[in-house]
Amino acid sequence: QVQLVESGGGLVQAGGSLRLSCAASGRTFSSYAMGWFRQVPGKEREFVAGITRWNGNTYYADSAKGRFSISRDNAKNTVYLQMNSLKPEDTAVYYCAADDVVNMATTSNIYKYWGQGTQVTVSS
Numbered sequence: 001q002v003q004l005v006e007s008g009g010g011l012v013q014a015g016g017s018l019r020l021s022c023a024a025s026g027r028t029f030s031s032y033a034m035g036w037f038r039q040v041p042g043k044e045r046e047f048v049a050g051i052t053r054w055n056g057n058t059y060y061a062d063s064a065k066g067r068f069s070i071s072r073d074n075a076k077n078t079v080y081l082q083m084n085s086l087k088p089e090d091t092a093v094y095y096c097a098a099d100d101v102v103n104m105a106t107t108s109n110i111y112k113y114w115g116q117g118t119q120v121t122v123s124s
Contacts, residue, residue, distance in 0.1 A: 002026040002113050004096045009118030012086055016122070020081040022096030022115055030054060030074040033104045035111060036081045038092035038120075045095065047106040049081060059104060063089075086122045093117040 008020040024032070035050040049070035050059045058070050069082040079096060097111035105111065 002029075002032065002098055002100075004098060004113055004115035006094065006096045006115040006118040009094060009120045011121045011123065014086060014088055014122055014124050016086050017082070017084045018086065018120060020083065020094055020096075020118060020120075022079045022081075024077045024079070024098060026077070028100070029072075029077040032098040032100050032113075033102050033111075034070075034072060034079040035097045035099075035105065036070060036079075037095045037097060037108055038090075039095065039117075040092045045108045047108070048094070050104045050106060051079065052104040053100075054103075057104070059106065061106075083120070086120075088122045088124045090120060091122050092120060094120050 003025040005023045033053045036048040037045045039045040051070045067085045072079045095117045096115040098113040099111045
């Protein structure tokens with residue numbers, strides 16, 4: 001069992017940056033695949049970025065490539081999402097997710113554990 005708590009969301013102007021953090025409970029954080037997803041009202045939750053357990057390989061949605069960077073600090077039980085060059089279309093609630101079975105996944109229904117979400121609003 002792991003609990004996830006996101007932070008770092010907020011209001012930013014287009015072109016700005018934010019860094020989201022997701023703090024996890026538990027003693028085996030390195031054994032969890034971690035993902036960031038986002039969701040806007042009326043739409044399905046979509047994959048943004050993921051990082052594998054153990055070796056930390058990273059994966060990105062096309063919309064995030066070149067602008068977002070996911071990383072993990074296993075000593076701090078935390079995964080980060082650095083978001084640069086933000087656009088109004090990045091506005092969403094961002095969720096952190098974890099799973100201890102798969103190495104990494106881009107579909108939300110694979111992940112077992114979810115945080116409560118943090119709002120990111122990008123103004124034009």
